[in-house]
Amino acid sequence: MSQLSVRRQVSAQTNQALGLREQRIQQRNFAPYLFLLPGAVLFVLFILWPMLYSLRISFFQWNIVKPETSVNVGVQNYLDALTDPIFQRSVVNTVIYGLITVPGQIIFGTFVALLLNARFPGRTLFRTLYYLPVITSWVIVTLLFQYLFNGQAGMVNSVLQSLGLIREPIRWLADARLVMIPLTLLGIWKGVGWTAVIVLAGLQAIPESLYEAAAVDGANLRQCFLQITLPLLRPTLVFLLVVLTIGAMNVYISGLLINRSGNLLNEAHFVLTWMDKQTFENFNFGQGAAISYLLTAIVFIVSFVQIRFLQRDVMYS
Amino acid sequence: MMRRLPMLATRYVFLTGGLVFVLVPFIYMISVSLKPQAYTFEIPPQLFPREITLNHYQEVLAKENLLLYFGNSLLVATVSTGTTVLISALMAYAFALMKFRGKNVLFSILLIGMMIPPVMLIVPQFLVAKDLKLLNNLLGLIVVYVTMNLSMQTFLLRGVFAGVPRDLLDAALIDGGNQWTLFRRVVLPLSGPGIAVVVIFTFLYSWDEFPWAHVAMKETAKRTLPVAIALFQRPDLTEWGQVFAMSVIALIPVLLVYIAFQRYFVAGISTTGLKG
Numbered sequence: 001m002s003q004l005s006v007r008r009q010v011s012a013q014t015n016q017a018l019g020l021r022e023q024r025i026q027q028r029n030f031a032p033y034l035f036l037l038p039g040a041v042l043f044v045l046f047i048l049w050p051m052l053y054s055l056r057i058s059f060f061q062w063n064i065v066k067p068e069t070s071v072n073v074g075v076q077n078y079l080d081a082l083t084d085p086i087f088q089r090s091v092v093n094t095v096i097y098g099l100i101t102v103p104g105q106i107i108f109g110t111f112v113a114l115l116l117n118a119r120f121p122g123r124t125l126f127r128t129l130y131y132l133p134v135i136t137s138w139v140i141v142t143l144l145f146q147y148l149f150n151g152q153a154g155m156v157n158s159v160l161q162s163l164g165l166i167r168e169p170i171r172w173l174a175d176a177r178l179v180m181i182p183l184t185l186l187g188i189w190k191g192v193g194w195t196a197v198i199v200l201a202g203l204q205a206i207p208e209s210l211y212e213a214a215a216v217d218g219a220n221l222r223q224c225f226l227q228i229t230l231p232l233l234r235p236t237l238v239f240l241l242v243v244l245t246i247g248a249m250n251v252y253i254s255g256l257l258i259n260r261s262g263n264l265l266n267e268a269h270f271v272l273t274w275m276d277k278q279t280f281e282n283f284n285f286g287q288g289a290a291i292s293y294l295l296t297a298i299v300f301i302v303s304f305v306q307i308r309f310l311q312r313d314v315m316y317s
Numbered sequence: 318m319m320r321r322l323p324m325l326a327t328r329y330v331f332l333t334g335g336l337v338f339v340l341v342p343f344i345y346m347i348s349v350s351l352k353p354q355a356y357t358f359e360i361p362p363q364l365f366p367r368e369i370t371l372n373h374y375q376e377v378l379a380k381e382n383l384l385l386y387f388g389n390s391l392l393v394a395t396v397s398t399g400t401t402v403l404i405s406a407l408m409a410y411a412f413a414l415m416k417f418r419g420k421n422v423l424f425s426i427l428l429i430g431m432m433i434p435p436v437m438l439i440v441p442q443f444l445v446a447k448d449l450k451l452l453n454n455l456l457g458l459i460v461v462y463v464t465m466n467l468s469m470q471t472f473l474l475r476g477v478f479a480g481v482p483r484d485l486l487d488a489a490l491i492d493g494g495n496q497w498t499l500f501r502r503v504v505l506p507l508s509g510p511g512i513a514v515v516v517i518f519t520f521l522y523s524w525d526e527f528p529w530a531h532v533a534m535k536e537t538a539k540r541t542l543p544v545a546i547a548l549f550q551r552p553d554l555t556e557w558g559q560v561f562a563m564s565v566i567a568l569i570p571v572l573l574v575y576i577a578f579q580r581y582f583v584a585g586i587s588t589t590g591l592k593g
Contacts, residue, residue, distance in 0.1 A: 031496050032417035039408040039467050046464040047430050050441030057440070064440075108335075115332050120325055126332050127583075128576060130339055135571040137525035139543040140564040143550060144342050147349070147557055153358040155345060162361065189338070201586040250434045253527055257550060272436050280532075285440060292437030299432060 058289035077290035087291065090269040091298075096180060097270065098248035101187035105244055106237065108188065109195025114229075116196065117203045131193040138253035141190055145254075146261050149173060149182040156182075176267035179258060186254055191247070195240060202236030203229070238310045242303050249299050252276070271295045350374070350561035357557045373558035374566075381545065382537070383563060390541045391570065393455055394523040397462040401519045402512060405467055409474030410500050414486065430468030436528055446533055453536040461533075462523045470515045473589040477511030478504055480588055510585030513578040520574050524567075542567040 058077055060070040081087045116127055133141060148155045151171035160166045172178050210228050219227070255273040258264075269277070271291060279288030344364055349357060350373050352366040377383045411417070412424050442461060443452070451457030481504050489503050505512070527543040534540055540548075546567065549560045575582075 029417060032411045032415040032420075035407045035411035035415070035496070035500075036423070039404045039471065042404070042460060042464040043427065043430065043467055045445055046442055046461055047433075047438065047467075048426070050438040050445065051429075051433065053441035053444070054437055112332075112335060115328050115335075118328070120328065122329075124579070126336070128579060129336055131575060131579075132343060132572075133339060135521055135525075135575050136564075136568060137527065137543045137546070139525075139527050139547045140346075140567065141342075143546065143555075143560055144346055144564070146550075147561075148342060148345065150358065153360050153362065155341075155362045158361045189342075193339075197583060197586060200583050204583065205587055246432070250436075252434075252436055257547065261550060261552070272434060276436065276528075279440060288440070289437070292434060296433055296437070299434070303432070 054289045054292060057285050058293055060286050062285035062289075064283070064285055073286065077286040078294065081287060081290050081294060086266045086269060086274060087271075089267060090271045090274040093180065093268065094249055094251065094270045097184055097187065097251055098245055100180075100184040101191065101248050101251075102241065102244045104184070104188035105191040105195045106240055108192045109240075110199050110233075110237075112192060112196040113199035113203055114225075116200055127197075130196060133190045134193040136190075138190075139257065141186060142254045142257045145182050145186045146173065146258060173258060173262045174264070176264050179262070179264065179268050183251075183254055183258060187248065187251065191244065195244070198240055199233065199236060202233050206232045235311070238306070241310065242306050245302060245306065246299055249295065249302070346561045347565055349557050350565050352558065354556075354558050373556075373562035377559050377563045377566075381559065381563070382540075383545075383566065385538060386540050386542050386545045387566065389455060389539060390524055390543075390567070393458045393462065393541060394520050394570075397459050397466075397523040398516055398519045400459065400463045401466045401470055402515055404463060405470040405515065406474055406505065406508075406512070407500070408467070408471045409478050410496075410504060412471065413475045413478035414481075414499075414504070415496065427468050427471060430465070431472065435465055439529060439532055442529070443532060452533055453539050455534075455539060457533050458523075458526075458530055458541070461529050462519075462526060466519050466522055470519060473515060473518075474508070474511060476589045477508045477585075481507050508588075510581035511588045512585075513581035514585035514589060517575060517578050517582060521571055524571050 059072060059074060060077075061073050063070045112130055116123060116130075149172040150157070151174060152169050154169075154172070156172070157166070157169040161169065170178065172182050206229065210232075211224055214224050214228060250272060251270050252272040255268070255270040256276060259268055259273055266274075266277075272295065275288050275291040275295070278284045278291065341364070345362075348364060348366050351369045351371070352359075352363075353368055353370050353372065356363070356366065356368070408427070412420065412427075446452050446457045446461070449457075451460065485503055485507070486499060489499050494502065525543060526541075527547060530541045530544050531547065534544060542563065546560060546563050549556055549563075
């Protein structure tokens with residue numbers, strides 16, 4: 001009997017046993033809900049209710065002090081947001097950020113993972129050091145980049161000057177277009193370690209036997225990568241694309257602190273930093289909530305499209 | 318075998334090259350935290366300080382309540398992590414291994430928590446926390462951190478628990494175990510690497526979180542480290558030495574947690590099915 005049919009038979013048996021077990025469980029049917037209860041209470045209080053509440057706020061000119069005096073303005077907050085040039089600019093900035101940081105993280109992360117995917121002395125040390133930016137708070141790394149990209153005597157300016165690439169120091173953080181360079185570099189720098197770990201887990205799930213078979217057939221490294229590694233890594237890469245895109249569209253703390261550090265005239269906002277400013281500085285809660293929901297809608301649509309068009313099962317038997 | 322050695326050398330060359338980019342900012346961070354203030358923006362900037370002082374560390378210890386913020390962060394991150402592991406493991410157990418009415422609908426609702434930008438919840442969360450007397454109260458950070466991690470961690474652990482061999486569960490059931498003993502005696506002990514992943518992710522999140530702590534903890538005595546560090550940022554005279562002294566100290570606990578659990582990290586991610 002082939003291995004596969006043995007496995008099928010075994011799984012049929014376990015399914016039978018499982019059916020028995022489920023019957024037993026159903027007799028005491030409240031147990032599952034007890035398991036869910038603590039999480040459900042927190043989820044309703046701090047996610048579900050806040051979501052609905054902020055949906056409601058998005059249709060009002062909201063008065064935080066006396067909510068009962070708030071004026072229902074219908075979809076006006078959404079229309080205002082969509083026609084607001086600052087919001088439009090923030091969407092463009094966020095999309096640019098995503099278009100640079102997502103491929104950047106995937107390319108460098110995959111490269112690092114391929115290098116780390118072997119047993120060699122020092123592997124654990126390398127893995128830990130590459131993960132260092134991931135474990136560091138966004139607040140810390142943003143201030144660190146603010147320091148390194150300082151407009152006069154920052155490290156980046158000094159290095160570029162000593163290499164003769166620029167003559168005068170560049171004021172990286174004072175120009176809405178230039179500031180995207182430190183922001184995207186920071187996004188890639190902070191995310192590569194995480195991406196590499198996920199790819200590494202994906203690589204380790206590829207059976208060694210495939211490479212051995214390929215070696216017997218005389219395949220070279222490049223063929224192995226293109227014919228075995230890449231196709232089998234596809235689900236992992238699609239997963240990363242979706243998750244990193246969601247992450248990029250939610251870029252927030254780096255933009256917030258960098259915007260605070262300089263006078264960027266509302267031109268360097270990301271969607272969430274503009275939402276933050278509308279809410280916590282302009283106290284325009286309705287606008288803030290509407291912007292959040294617009295972003296959520298974009299995130300849903302983009303994720304759906306990515307999964308719909310890229311998810312394809314790869315089977316190697 | 319012949320090809321092994323050059324391959325290994327190439328690996329080291331590329332890995333070390335990449336590491337330069339990863340590490341140079343951190344070396345600067347440590348270096349500035351040890352340089353006298355006059356050298357913060359010396360020209361040209363020196364990667365390694367010529368003169369070392371512990372002034373910045375003494376100042377953040379004495380004037381800036383470093384120990385207090387550190388204690389707050391440690392308490393919040395530890396309790397949040399423990400509570401998240403427990404609560405999301407319970408939920409994951411139900412979703413992975415129990416049969417009940419409404420399971421798929423409830424699971425889909427739970428997953429919404431992974432799709433929404435957390436910042437959009439801050440205003441209503443603030444109102445809930447106010448009613449529950451959780452503002453300026455570290456418990457207010459803990460409950461929100463646990464909740465914000467629930468969806469992702471339950472999703473991960475559900476994948477891990479689904480991989481526990483059925484025979485073991487059935488054997489334990491036939492031996493007269495109930496769901497609780499199954500959960501504690503069979504499923505949890507078999508899920509070590511998966512739980513290590515949850516510990517790393519949750520501890521990092523709670524230790525590093527800024528927006529909620531910034532809004533909910535206005536009292537100085539209740540600040541966490543990221544809030545305290547962000548407050549150093551001033552338009553003209555940011556005290557970089559102190560910023561980075563505090564940052565270096567803030568990095569130590571997460572580094573220790575990561576090192577302690579990283580042995581299981583990659584293996585654990587494989588068991589969660591996170592990779593796709």
